[in-house]
Amino acid sequence: MSAGRTEPVAFVRRDMLAPAAPPPGQVGVIRWVRENLVSSWFNAILTALSLYAIWYVLSGVLPWTLNGVWNATSLNDCRAIRDARGLESAACWAVINERWLQILFGFYPTDDRLLATLFNAEALAAAGGADAVFNGGLNATQRVEFVSGMKNELSNGLIFLFGYWRPLMALALLVVAVAPILYSGLPRVMLWFSLAFPFVAFFLLWGGSVWLPILVALGLVATVLIGRAVGARFGMLGGTIAGLAAFLVIFMNPLSFLGVTGLFPLLPKVLSVMDSILPWGLTAIPSDQFGGFMLAIIIGTSGIVLSLPLGIVLALGRQSSMPLIKWVCVSFIEVIRGVPLIVWLFTASLLLNYFLPPGTTFDLLLRVIIMVTLFASAYLAEVVRGGLAALPNGQYEAANSLGLDYWKSMRLIILPQALKISIPGIVNTFIGLFKDTTLVVFIGLRDPLGLTNAIRATAEWNGIYWELYIFVGLLFFVFCFFMSRYSMYLEHRLRTDHR
């Protein structure tokens, strides 16, 4: 056919036509609306109903929120301002404006000396200098008067930054300490600081002698080093015994059953020596002055850090082939999980003294941290167990056939995979733990919700509810939301299967 073809081709297209634009209903906003909002009559009704619901809620909430009164000294004041503006409803954000420091820190004392030195130098000089005011020159009443006079002059922001520098610095360092754990792009050297952080935070928050946390840290390091050195020479058993002995000598009195008391433990002896040579430290603040959102963060963070290793150990114990270990772990997990946290907290506050040696007193905050940790670790154990069970048996067998011992196979083969599978569950448990810190209000600790009651009990703010609850709720929301988003990010980053 082509061979005998002689007449010229009439038209040959040399360049392509531009593609025609899609019909207007199939592009951009219109298409999106069609697909996502009105794809069927049922969807259209749903859209209309949702829009109405959103409008209904926002028309009530938005004016209330945006017209809120920010500057007032009491609820009645707020209402007067609202009426003067001719508004029907307005939030009284003034209570947050006035009391946010209290919700954040409870009755944790401010560093008045620093505040006075920085911002009230003249009055301080007039009163005879910082030492005179804060170290005995004035009696208690006069000092309280001086401090409250000074604080009335200062803005809340300044008090926040300088008066509460100790918890603030602890929080900032917490971020630094947690960063290398959360984000692997940071230099690994920072992990050493993460290890040291608990001691730094203890010193900043509780104060007292600087030597106590330093010596405790050194004692632990010495325990590990001695154990390792002996272990390298005499095997695992020798190392464990040596480490245990070092620990006992440093922190406890191993000879107490012989009635020998003067010799050990070493720690307090060194402590008193160091204190007499270099008496450095911060004002000691007892735990019963801790409160507010700070308390939630302290309990939450300690609980999270302590419960993860305990939970993993419990999960491994539950999988153990040794009947006794398995039985102990199962009953621990089931008993802890079967009873609500409130009952455990009441147990901690009412009954713990019965179980301890006579005469022991125990910090309530520490008891709560221990209880919350035990509670969360039982839940974590179940989550981790799920991860362990999800691994195919071949992984265990492969680890065994490589000749790895139990701990090595767990550490190198099993746990990295099992923990990766259980990340969502682990983070959910952490979020639950953090939210559950609000329950400590029932045993007399001043958590943020307890402080809202305290604020409402004052004459100025009697009868105010929503603003306080919203503020506290938002504080918790921000932290929990961050945690859940982080777990999504981690899941995504650790995903190694084929997509």
Place this chain on the structure above:
Amino acid sequence: MAEATDPPRETFRLSQLLYDARYRSMTIQVVAAILIMLLLVELVDNTVTNLAALGKDIRFGFLWSTAGYDINQQLIPFTSQDTHARAALVGILNTLVVAALGCILATIIGVLAGVLRLSSNWIVAKIMTFYVEAMRNTPLLIWILIVFAVMTEATPQPREFREGGSASMILWDSVAISNRGVYIPRPIWAEGSGFVVAVFVLSVIGIFVLRHIARKRQQDTGQILPVFRLSLALFFVPTLLAYFLMGRPVTLETPELGGFNFAGGLQIRNSFIALWLALSLYTSAFIAEIVRSGILAISKGQTEAAFALGIQPNRTMQLIILPQALRVIIPPLISQYLNLTKNSSLAIAVGYMDVRSTLGGITINQTGRELEGMLLLGIFYLITSLIISAVMNLYNSSVKLKER
């Protein structure tokens, strides 16, 4: 050629207890057993010493002495002259009733929210995402307090319901929502109402029998009965017939405003409503996530395969998707029920008289028996949760994939 020899005879050395994997587990268990024993002995010894120092002992006789306090919500009759044991029972019933109602409402809201979150409608999906995230990331205690504040602060006082007042009753003047609680009509059971109830129970049983027959018939003959319509008829018709035949024995007593408060009807206290609603809303967010992930876990190929076989959409849902999704959904759902039951102990925040407030609260305060009281309280919660876990395990084993 090598001679076959016996393996070297094993001699037991003491170091094998530590270094031989066959014996090591024995060593570890013995050491653990000794340590646990020591710990238990120490705990018991401490407890005995401490109790003796306080002049106390462990006895449960206090349960049979007069309680001497009132409980404001009682499912069984209770006066302050009754025993502590009965007070505990009243508390247990209160806990169970709020937990059961909470589970029902949480399931309804949760399934709805979970399904709507998967909706192709963008706005609906976003609203549900917002709802779920707001609920899950805020402490339950705040929600309980907020709902309680709504019930006590934002609702009208009973006197507002008078003529010319600003509030009015809803649902044809039968329900009043006031700051003293919600008043709903109370059914009056006259003579002959037992018959109506019996008919109702029988027709509910009949529905189950009908479903069974329909399934069997379909498997045998392939014919499909209109089960839904028949069930609906069976649910209403016989009971209504019996009701009118017996001369309408069940009547409703609606609440009336008398004096400063409502009289008649049934008062549901605000503490109960706050706890119930907050528990349900909070748990429903978790249930929504469970439902969503359960539905997403079923691959799309299942639906497509069913359609390819010519199965109708609603029967696809019923026969193909739901049975598989439920296997994923039910176990975490039951553990949410367990959480809800335990969380009901937050009743303390609103003064609802659950078992923690009666047995674990007032009884302990009045008798000073904190050890015994907390022990009994713990045992109650433990038994409840063990029962729920047992149900879950039963279900798990019944739906487990039967392979190899």
